[in-house]
Amino acid sequence: MSLAEVFQQHPDRRYIEFGGKGGLGKTTFSAATAYWLAKQGHKVLVFSVDPQASLSDIFQRDIFGKGAVEIMPGLFAQEIDADRHIRQYQEQIRQKIRDMYGMDKIPDEIEGYIQAAAAEPAMEESAIFDAVVDIVVGAKFDYYIYDLVPLGHALYYLSMASIYDEWIGKVTALRQEMQEYSQVAALLERNKKSEEDEILAELQYIKGRINTSSGILTDREKTAFFFVVTPEEMIILDTQKAATLFAKYQVPISGYIVNRVIPKELARQDIPEYLRRRIEMQAGSLKRIDQTFGADVLTQVPEFERDITGLEMIGRVADSLFGGGA
Ligand SMILES: Nc1ncnc2c1ncn2[C@@H]1O[C@H](COP(=O)(O)OP(=O)(O)OP(=O)(O)O)[C@@H](O)[C@H]1O
Ligand SMILES: [Mg+2]
Structure with missing residues (x-):
């Protein structure tokens, strides 16, 4: 199956995430996917929860802390200002x-x-978390693309959601119990009881929000999670480990995308020994990727001649990801 087919066959998957180690191309693919979906006529938000967000860099526009900024028709980008x-x-x-x-x-x-x-640091995490919930609960877009932080952080974020959820569940249960016990007392102390109710209502509201956002992250029907890998031994090993961990948190993996593959046409030309060796090394790793992830590998993206910034380059990556012409 190709990446475009995954999108066509699962139109309900409206929350898109690209995970992977640092610097492999998560932000690049997030932007290119947003570009492709917008070109298909959808209203798309690509947003970053990373304090060192680089959506401003890739779109060549300062969008930090400015809410959802329209980059081109249908494509909106947002960088969350945690400090604010x-x-x-x-x-x-x-x-x-x-x-x-x-x-x-x-x-x-x-x-x-x-x-x-x-x-x-927990304060920043919690501020970001809250902002993400606001965005997702807002339901203003057809697609939401999370420009994720490198693996370790994304896992921390997911595990925090479940710990937070568990904690609130306990407190809520305790509150409910207390409410029952205090029913008799409440007859005498009306004011106190309504205060208790307020706290309980607030806790349940927070719990509802957390369930919405972490539920979306792990919802097979609504979420597509793609791993970005590059043809390097260490990256393959790390990705395998991460995939196992993600499975533990019930994050459904929709497939793998291989980035930075040196174009094969080059090998047929008269090229320096150095480049020939790099291509050979990549061929070995690509074989490993095929053995390890097999049919879950959706597509390969070549190593471009320059960094991916600006809509024209983003468009070229989108063509390569989704098979041009779209
Ligand atoms: N196929 C490619 N060809 C050329 N340059 C690429 C390619 N893919 C990504 N890059 C460049 O590599 C750098 C890292 O990419 P990107 O920022 O998308 O990675 P990331 O996974 O989001 O990194 P981080 O983990 O730091 O958020 C960027 O400068 C980007 O332009
Ligand atoms: Mg990034």
Whole structure:
């Protein structure tokens, strides 16, 4: 099956992800897929959750923190500004403290605490996570393409979703139990009970959001996850390991795409020994890829003569990914 056929045969798979080790071509393929889908008449959002996002680089436009920016008809790109989300969190916390205690100014001690909490790496993850949920729940696009971070991080992100979910499940259950116990007391203390209800409602709201986003990531019907590999021994080994781990988190893998294959036509010409050896080495690795991933390998993309930036180059990659003319 080709990559185009995977899309044609599974029109319900609206959440597209390219995973793989650092620098193999995830962002390039995310952009090229968005380009191809937009050309087919779909409304597509390609977005990045990476603080070192490079969608601005590939589209040659500064889109950081600007929401969904239209790059060409039907193609929108977005880079999430995690810091801004953290600042919004902080402001919400300050507002709650002001309201609760009727304060005009946050005491220095508490302000220091709010600042320190923002420096926690978990805070950034959680801000990004929240922004992703907002995007996905928004349901404004036909296709959502996650420009993922390298493997380790994506796994962390997935595992965090399930841990977070489990934690909230426990707290929610506890709250429900307490609610039952406190029913008698509540007859006497009406106000307290409605406060409890509010907290429970908020927890269930958060749980619902998390289930939506992590559910989408692992939903075979709605999600297509592709691995990017290159013809190198170490990359093949790492990808195999990662695929096993992904299976553990129930991420359904839709196929593998081989990037940076030196064009075979070159081998027939009079080429330097150096290049001939590189081609031979790649041929060996391509054989390994075929033995390892077999029919799950959807397509090969050649090594281009330059970096992939700008719509013209993105279009060339899309032609190679989906078989030109589209
Ligand atoms: N087939 C190709 N031919 C030439 N250059 C390529 C090709 N594929 C990717 N590149 C270039 O390789 C570099 C890395 O690609 P890209 O940014 O897509 O990788 P990535 O997997 O998203 O990296 P990261 O893990 O850092 O996010 C970029 O400069 C890109 O233009
Ligand atoms: Mg990238």
